[in-house]
Amino acid sequence: MMWHQRADVVVIGTGVAGLVAALAAHRRGRRVVVLSKASETATFYAQGGIAVVLPDTDDSVDTHVADTLAAGAGLCDPEAVRSIVAGGYRAVTELVDDGARFDEAASGQWDLTREGGHSRRRIIHSGGDATGAEVQRALDRAAAQLDIRRAHIALELLHDGEAVAGVLVLNDDGLGVVHAPSVILATGGLGNLYAATTNPAGSTGDGVALAMWAGLAISDIEFIQFHPTMLFDGHADGRRPLITEAVRGEGAVLVDGQGNSVTAGVHPMGDLAPRDVVAGAIDARMAATGAPCVYLDARGIAHFKRRFPTVTAACRAAGIDPTREPIPVVPGAHYSCGGVVTDVYGRTELAGLFAAGEVARTGMHGANRLASNSLLQGLVVGGRAGQAAADHAVDAGPSHAVAAEPSARRALPRAELQRAMTRDASVVRDGDGLRRLAKELDASTPRILNSRTDFEDVALTTVAAAVAASALARTESRGCHHRSDFPDTDPAQARSLVPAVACC
Ligand SMILES: Cc1cc2nc3c(=O)[nH]c(=O)nc-3n(C[C@H](O)[C@H](O)[C@H](O)COP(=O)(O)OP(=O)(O)OC[C@H]3O[C@@H](n4cnc5c(N)ncnc54)[C@H](O)[C@@H]3O)c2cc1C
Numbered sequence: 001m002m003w004h005q006r007a008d009v010v011v012i013g014t015g016v017a018g019l020v021a022a023l024a025a026h027r028r029g030r031r032v033v034v035l036s037k038a039s040e041t042a043t044f045y046a047q048g049g050i051a052v053v054l055p056d057t058d059d060s061v062d063t064h065v066a067d068t069l070a071a072g073a074g075l076c077d078p079e080a081v082r083s084i085v086a087g088g089y090r091a092v093t094e095l096v097d098d099g100a101r102f103d104e105a106a107s108g109q110w111d112l113t114r115e116g117g118h119s120r121r122r123i124i125h126s127g128g129d130a131t132g133a134e135v136q137r138a139l140d141r142a143a144a145q146l147d148i149r150r151a152h153i154a155l156e157l158l159h160d161g162e163a164v165a166g167v168l169v170l171n172d173d174g175l176g177v178v179h180a181p182s183v184i185l186a187t188g189g190l191g192n193l194y195a196a197t198t199n200p201a202g203s204t205g206d207g208v209a210l211a212m213w214a215g216l217a218i219s220d221i222e223f224i225q226f227h228p229t230m231l232f233d234g235h236a237d238g239r240r241p242l243i244t245e246a247v248r249g250e251g252a253v254l255v256d257g258q259g260n261s262v263t264a265g266v267h268p269m270g271d272l273a274p275r276d277v278v279a280g281a282i283d284a285r286m287a288a289t290g291a292p293c294v295y296l297d298a299r300g301i302a303h304f305k306r307r308f309p310t311v312t313a314a315c316r317a318a319g320i321d322p323t324r325e326p327i328p329v330v331p332g333a334h335y336s337c338g339g340v341v342t343d344v345y346g347r348t349e350l351a352g353l354f355a356a357g358e359v360a361r362t363g364m365h366g367a368n369r370l371a372s373n374s375l376l377q378g379l380v381v382g383g384r385a386g387q388a389a390a391d392h393a394v395d396a397g398p399s400h401a402v403a404a405e406p407s408a409r410r411a412l413p414r415a416e417l418q419r420a421m422t423r424d425a426s427v428v429r430d431g432d433g434l435r436r437l438a439k440e441l442d443a444s445t446p447r448i449l450n451s452r453t454d455f456e457d458v459a460l461t462t463v464a465a466a467v468a469a470s471a472l473a474r475t476e477s478r479g480c481h482h483r484s485d486f487p488d489t490d491p492a493q494a495r496s497l498v499p500a501v502a503c504c
Helices: 016-027 061-071 078-086 088-097 131-142 206-213 275-289 309-317 373-396 414-424 431-442 452-473
Strands: 003-006 009-012 032-036 104-106 147-150 153-159 164-171 174-179 182-185 224-231 253-255 294-297 327-336 339-341 353-355 409-411 445-447
Touching: 009 016, 009 164, 009 373, 016 032, 016 131, 016 182, 016 373, 061 078, 078 088, 078 373, 088 131, 088 373, 131 373, 153 174, 153 206, 153 452, 164 182, 182 206, 182 373, 206 339, 206 353, 206 452, 224 275, 253 275, 275 294, 275 327, 353 373, 409 452, 414 431, 414 452, 431 452, 445 452
Parallel strands: 003 174, 009 032, 009 182, 032 147, 182 353
Antiparallel strands: 153 164, 164 174, 224 327, 253 294, 294 327, 409 445
16 A cells, blocks of 8 residues: 655755755755655765855856856856856855865865866865765754655656646655655766766666656756766776866876877867866777776875875775876766756746756756856755745645556666667767667666666666757757767757657
8 A cells, every 4th residue: 555645845865955955945944855765875976076156266256157158068048057156155155054164275264176167266175075975974964853764766756737746755665655745856967877977876867757757848968977087997887986177176187098198289278178078088089099098197296195085095996006106097977967947946847846956957057067066056056946845835735636656667777778878878979879779768668666776777768768869959069969970069059958758
């Protein structure tokens, strides 16, 4: 028999966006239930930091907006960018009130670093390169008083076509429903579409799939950012350690096996060019030399171990001493620039449904996210979505009962899907490969949802179909979408796409 529970606000996800949203709704006096299928979050693994304009520095909101728009390659929504960037300092201050601590250059003065695409040093960080762990620690502690349910998988959004009414959930007791007039998707990214990713195993695009099944618009989903420097240790699948961009910010250089610069002559910002440029340059150099990786030479950085303890530990675990030898690196699937279409308050087109964090497409990132803008977006929009969801719950009153039953949907087994995506929809794509991918996804077979594995395979397959459709429709190269058959940017395609996908 199905179990039933009630809440004012259901939050799906316990990363930065979910916990900030849950705390905001709770502080408005609402009954909040937080669901999480796993204990791991991408938030925990964030290294470099949070991009934020601090008062009384040489930085400004205008400059941060300009850098973000430049990386976004014509597809950012400038008003959304301005709103989120301008909200950054306040959101970070609230995080500090919740207990987060950032590294200081002098007493009372945060240490600022620089990352690719930023024209100023504006990245605050913690524990050297363990920013996400500190953000997660502080938020977990602040949210300890909330009703957080682990090993609860959100399977379906319940709605009557006009408003959301709750969430269908699978837990150890079987299927159940949490009824609520407000639901916040904070399910994170989709790196597990690919064999090698920096993301944890649970980043399977669930929120995007849930929204698509509910008939909602998703957008910019072809823009999947490949981080240029994922540690290459001979393994090529599963979550791989990231070598934060801040290592290049502090002076490390990218070279090939012969010691030649990888980015010389490619972009005026060299190794600190936007990520798509650096990942593309690495991909091209690996193709030209036939080498399985390139190298990040960080031997010139003073006090490396102290500044980058997480990177040092990951290298050591792979038998590499970054202070004595260059670090072997490859690009890896890292971040979804697109997602569920929302405004800067996390509102979707379905009343009562909100989305925040990596699952959302606010218009902040456009065709390519600027480094360290995602924790910023999660903090700012997460907080606003929590407040808006709390207010909506009061206005809407208790949700109506709607039918709740899991649907059988098509799924490819994860390993097969990852092979196909890695082959046909990676750093560089072309029409033939994308058509082959779409056909393979189309031939997948229906799966009954009995387990987390079933659900994730189904979600990944739905999202992969959307990526394939969007990447095929975008017959140009822009931001982190590179088509070898359409290598140029086409000014006529400077608009976001909403894919029409038949598979769900
Ligand atoms: C290695 C790494 C380094 C990074 N470094 C930086 C950085 O320095 N700066 C920066 O700004 N960004 C960085 N990023 C990106 C940033 O960390 C993420 O975009 C951000 O943390 C995502 O937060 P989130 O709250 O949206 O999702 P997550 O933190 O991924 O949380 C998702 C939550 O949703 C839950 N969930 C998912 N699906 C379901 C479901 N169906 N049912 C129930 N629960 C579900 C998960 O269990 C989890 O609790 C990095 C990412 C990685 C992987």
